[in-house]
Amino acid sequence: MAGALVVDRKRWLGHRWHRHGLSSSNAHLDDLLLLGIQDGRPDGARRSLRARSAPEAIGPGGPLVVMWSVRGAPHVHRLDRLDFVSAANTPLSTDIGGAEQVFAVDAVAAALRAVVTGPITKSEASTRVTERVPAQLVTWCERCQARHVPDGLFRTAGCRAQILVGSAERRGTLLSPAPAHPREHPRQARATLLDTFFRVNGPTTRALFAEWLGVEPVDVDTVWKAVDLVPVTVDGLRYSLPAALVDDLLEAAPPTGTVLVPPHDPYLRHTDRVLLVPDQTHRKQVWRPVSAPGAVLDAGEVVGIWRYRRGENLVTVTEFGTPTAGLRGRVEGAAQVLAEVSDLPAVDVAFADYRADKA
Structure with missing residues (x-):
């Protein structure tokens, strides 16, 4: 892919972090809600919204x-x-x-x-x-x-x-x-959806977009070819991005902050899993076909997984890297969001060493 724009992976993480509303700003929340925030028991979408400090007023x-x-x-x-x-x-x-x-x-x-x-x-x-x-x-x-x-x-x-x-x-x-609501007469809705997907996620591929949407790649050929795309490589992997969004990507601030997101959170679902979690053994832990855990995100990276036992009011966090007091303190603070969503005063947090689990 001669002439492709080469983007540092940290820059890519920063772009997605901010566009997914995981920074202090919710400026792009409407784009995320247009794509949709997947729900699931218990309180899946409410947890995703609360991780973004967004309103949780979900109801008919x-x-x-x-x-x-x-x-x-x-x-x-x-x-x-x-x-x-x-x-x-x-x-x-x-x-x-x-x-x-x-x-x-x-x-x-x-x-x-x-x-x-x-x-x-x-x-x-x-x-x-x-x-x-x-x-x-x-x-x-x-x-x-x-x-x-x-x-x-x-x-x-x-x-x-x-x-x-x-x-x-x-x-x-x-x-x-659905109750009465403002009416729209959208034209080229799938093309608008693709534009929104690019704005939220940055560089992607036709196959990734089609898989997320639940259609065959050939079904998005027309809307894909209508976009003025430039080739982009991130960490040696090949993607495409509309030319109009290149500056937004290159100017993205580094990701900061720590949050716990549920299994089907958009940050995990709208992406190339290999790029987001390069370690194959870690990917198998994050994206399990049955009973997938939530993910611990720190400065854009997936640094562990978590599970909540409602009966014990306990969040168990399994860390992927070397444990540090600073990270554990941030995770304990982020875990309290789960208590707020569940209308509890607080949750207990326990840590498990991923390396110990493998031994």
């Missing part, structure tokens, strides 16, 4: 709401941007699934709008939707031992229909219609 009345959006996962977005979010995460006829996929999503979305007129459990909504859609959209589910619309299609249609997601009793999922 807004200003922040939860909806199935990126990859069909529940994400927090601003209520007044739901039209854009829905358009940006709806399949296009030019995608690999073609017109058949668009028809399926539209049909299930129409059924959801008819069924979800007030709070209703996902199970009940699924039963009623199944009765309304064409038979070819219904399949047999071994887990449920019943016929219903496949969950992936159901969630994508839920985004199309702007169905909000919440928690019911017994840890079930409660659906409700």
Whole structure:
């Protein structure tokens, strides 16, 4: 890649740190909420927001709401941007699934709008939707031992229909219609989403963006080729960045501060894992396929993982590097944010040595 802009990894970390709202400023929080902050039990999105010193007012009345959006996962977005979010995460006829996929999503979305007129459990909504859609959209589910619309299609249609997601009793999922909100008529929503992704994350690749969005790389070819991109290398790895954002990247301040973020936090999800966590053994600890831990971030780096035991009100931190009193003090302070999110006066913090775990 002759002529590529070479960027120091610390500069890249600083750019992402500030654009992800992990510095003292929330100037770019609207961009992050446009992409979405993934939610998950317990209090996933609230923990991500609190780590950014941002308001946590999430609920069906807004200003922040939860909806199935990126990859069909529940994400927090601003209520007044739901039209854009829905358009940006709806399949296009030019995608690999073609017109058949668009028809399926539209049909299930129409059924959801008819069924979800007030709070209703996902199970009940699924039963009623199944009765309304064409038979070819219904399949047999071994887990449920019943016929219903496949969950992936159901969630994508839920985004199309702007169905909000919440928690019911017994840890079930409660659906409700989005309340009245400012209307938008977004054009080229996927292209705007790509622009926002670049602003928040800096250099990336077409494959990384497509994987995050949950589509095939070929599905983003058109919007990708429409951007005036320059080649960038960071720590020997190759990426692209819009020419208009080069100065922002080069002028980024070094990252400072220590925070604990939940497993699906955008800082962990929107990136090349090899670049963010160069050590392979550490990556395996951070991104586990099941029961992934939270991550300890210090000055932009992932320096450990954490787990919270609610019954013991205990945060256990496993450090990757050599423990220092200064870092442990900062981590103990950052851990108290978890107490605030859980409405507790404080949490206890215990430290485990990663090297001891490997021995």
